[in-house]
Amino acid sequence: MSASKSAVVIQNLRKTYQVHEREAGLGAALRSLVSRKSRDVKAVDSISFSVDMGEMVGFLGPNGAGKTTTLKMLSGLLYPTSGEARVLGYVPSRRERAFLSQMTLVMGQRNQLVWDIPAIDSFELNREVYRVPVAQYKQTLDELVELLDLGKLLTKPVRNLSLGERMKCEIAGALLHRPRVLFLDEPTIGLDVTMQRRIRLFVAEYNRRYGATVLLTSHYMADVEALCKRVVVIHHGSILFDGDLTALVERFSPHKTIHVKLADENQDFGAYGEVISREEGQVVLRVPKADTARVTGQLLANMEIHDLTVEDTPIDEVIEQVFAQPKEGRA
Amino acid sequence: MIGLWARYYRAQIKLSLAVQFQYRVAMAIWMLDIVLSPMIYLVVWTTVAQSSGGTVNGFTPSDFAAYYTVLMIVQHITQIWHMWEYEYLIREGGMAQRLLRPLHPINEDISQNISYKILMLMVLIPAVLLFVLLFRPAFHTPLWSALAFIPAVLMGAALAFVIGWTLAMAAFWTTRIVAINSLYFTAMLFFAGYLAPLDLLPRFMQMIAGVLPFRWMMSFPVELALGRVAPEAVLGGFAAQALWIVFGVLVLRRVWKAAVRRFSSVGG
Numbered sequence: 001m002s003a004s005k006s007a008v009v010i011q012n013l014r015k016t017y018q019v020h021e022r023e024a025g026l027g028a029a030l031r032s033l034v035s036r037k038s039r040d041v042k043a044v045d046s047i048s049f050s051v052d053m054g055e056m057v058g059f060l061g062p063n064g065a066g067k068t069t070t071l072k073m074l075s076g077l078l079y080p081t082s083g084e085a086r087v088l089g090y091v092p093s094r095r096e097r098a099f100l101s102q103m104t105l106v107m108g109q110r111n112q113l114v115w116d117i118p119a120i121d122s123f124e125l126n127r128e129v130y131r132v133p134v135a136q137y138k139q140t141l142d143e144l145v146e147l148l149d150l151g152k153l154l155t156k157p158v159r160n161l162s163l164g165e166r167m168k169c170e171i172a173g174a175l176l177h178r179p180r181v182l183f184l185d186e187p188t189i190g191l192d193v194t195m196q197r198r199i200r201l202f203v204a205e206y207n208r209r210y211g212a213t214v215l216l217t218s219h220y221m222a223d224v225e226a227l228c229k230r231v232v233v234i235h236h237g238s239i240l241f242d243g244d245l246t247a248l249v250e251r252f253s254p255h256k257t258i259h260v261k262l263a264d265e266n267q268d269f270g271a272y273g274e275v276i277s278r279e280e281g282q283v284v285l286r287v288p289k290a291d292t293a294r295v296t297g298q299l300l301a302n303m304e305i306h307d308l309t310v311e312d313t314p315i316d317e318v319i320e321q322v323f324a325q326p327k328e329g330r331a
Numbered sequence: 332m333i334g335l336w337a338r339y340y341r342a343q344i345k346l347s348l349a350v351q352f353q354y355r356v357a358m359a360i361w362m363l364d365i366v367l368s369p370m371i372y373l374v375v376w377t378t379v380a381q382s383s384g385g386t387v388n389g390f391t392p393s394d395f396a397a398y399y400t401v402l403m404i405v406q407h408i409t410q411i412w413h414m415w416e417y418e419y420l421i422r423e424g425g426m427a428q429r430l431l432r433p434l435h436p437i438n439e440d441i442s443q444n445i446s447y448k449i450l451m452l453m454v455l456i457p458a459v460l461l462f463v464l465l466f467r468p469a470f471h472t473p474l475w476s477a478l479a480f481i482p483a484v485l486m487g488a489a490l491a492f493v494i495g496w497t498l499a500m501a502a503f504w505t506t507r508i509v510a511i512n513s514l515y516f517t518a519m520l521f522f523a524g525y526l527a528p529l530d531l532l533p534r535f536m537q538m539i540a541g542v543l544p545f546r547w548m549m550s551f552p553v554e555l556a557l558g559r560v561a562p563e564a565v566l567g568g569f570a571a572q573a574l575w576i577v578f579g580v581l582v583l584r585r586v587w588k589a590a591v592r593r594f595s596s597v598g599g
Contacts, residue, residue: 100433
């Protein structure tokens with residue numbers, strides 16, 4: 001991959017925080033006045049990956065894995081302890097105007113719109129902050145209003161909007177300057193299913209229309225499945241996996257599940273595979289992928305079966321398995 | 332380029348005004364804030380003057396009235412409160428949002444500062460009229476001195492902003508900013524001419540006031556408005572203001588750089 005094709009390049013990026021520690025109680029509080037104990041916490045531990053121009057990548061990891069720290073380093077809010085990050089060729093921590101004008105960081109739990117006044121007033125200010133020409137601003141605003149169905153929301157004070165409505169306005173406000181790189185940190189957090197879907201469709205359309213690069217973190221696998229072919233999984237500050245979503249499933253879940261409906265559930269299935277559940281005439285078996293065809297054949301031949309379905313392990317479960325990996329056990 | 336900045340400032344001031352208009356009750360409280368303390372000091376000093384034969388060190392009750400009327404105006408123009416806001420801004424993520432923008436955050440604070448002062452003119456003008464009617468201030472100001480008041484108060488406002496904003500940066504290092512701010516405002520009470528006109532302070536206090544920045548923020552413009560600065564001392568006063576502003580800006584730039592570095596290493 002050539003550097004010019006990459007929108008984001010990270011090499012051996014590392015971020016260590018110094019955390020002060022003390023035990024509970026007054027005695028410990030007094031002791032800490034004299035000598036403060038601190039230890040280094042590696043939030044991000046020497047990670048490397050790159051994202052192509054126009055690519056949408058899911059950046060996954062459990063809470064505290066280092067996702068937000070990485071996104072903050074990429075958007076210039078945090079200096080890396082060591083290593084290098086480049087976004088559109090810029091070093092983010094220098095916070096150059098040209099860099100800041102071409103990227104955006106949307107954090108699902110943070111607000112940039114002014115609470116007491118309608119969103120459109122904050123948008124107008126953003127136009128001046130980012131120096132967007134009037135014609136381009138109007139065009140982008142019209143598109144965003146249409147894509148996100150903002151309509152009447154823009155003229156209501158932000159404090160009177162619902163969480164979902166506010167998030168739509170936040171996203172519109174963050175994109176008025178048509179950034180080429182989007183860092184989206186849990187953009188759908190706390191939203192209902194319909195609103196999540198709407199935002200997902202919007203991100204996909206924005207990417208298609210402007211060729212924008214997207215690095216997305218989300219706890220909702222539906223977001224990632226819908227938007228990202230590729231995922232980077234970070235855990236305990238290190239990269240655990242970087243590749244296609246399908247390859248992630250292959251690697252961390254080499255099983256399929258077989259759902260069998262039958263008249264008599266009290267039969268012994270131990271010989272066919274691992275029984276995951278057994279209730280009301282339905283048995284769920286987990287079998288190695290390579291054995292699926294053979295086991296299915298045997299079940300159909302040997303038992304009286306009403307119905308049989310074979311499924312991949314749901315992506316949520318796969319991710320759960322990945323996140324459950326102990327620190328030493330990483331690949 | 333200047334056009335782009337002017338447009339930004341116009342937009343930001345317009346927005347800040349729209350926000351501040353939302354707080355009508357708060358405006359009433361701020362009005363008390365503007366009027367109350369000069370009025371209290373004025374009443375105290377008037378009482379002292381009357382009980383000591385009509386003057387205190389040459390200040391008659393009408394002189395005190397003139398002094399605190401002008402002080403109220405100068406205090407409004409030079410006011411700064413951003414040091415009370417930064418801890419919240421940092422803790423609640425507002426600082427991160429500001430740093431993501433391609434614009435130095437000081438611009439937003441300058442705009443807010445200007446817009447608040449414009450808005451509060453609606454309160455200040457009646458307050459001044461009230462002072463004039465109630466306390467009958469006497470002015471003996473030559474025209475040149477009254478004219479010199481205008482640049483002096485603007486430079487005082489710039490100086491107060493630069494120093495106050497630098498002080499606000501303390502919030503990047505400590506969460507105990509109340510103690511620091513209290514110290515600053517106590518020093519101001521004495522050395523800016525708030526508690527009493529500086530002429531009434533003991534000699535050594537006046538000397539300390541001369542080397543600190545507070546006199547050049549508030550007392551100097553007030554003295555000019557009252558015609559209490561000798562013509563030969565005027566240039567020296569402006570020079571002191573200019574020197575403090577330059578020094579303040581240099582310190583501010585360094586402190587801001589260190590603050591961003593600090594923020595970027597510990598996270599916000």
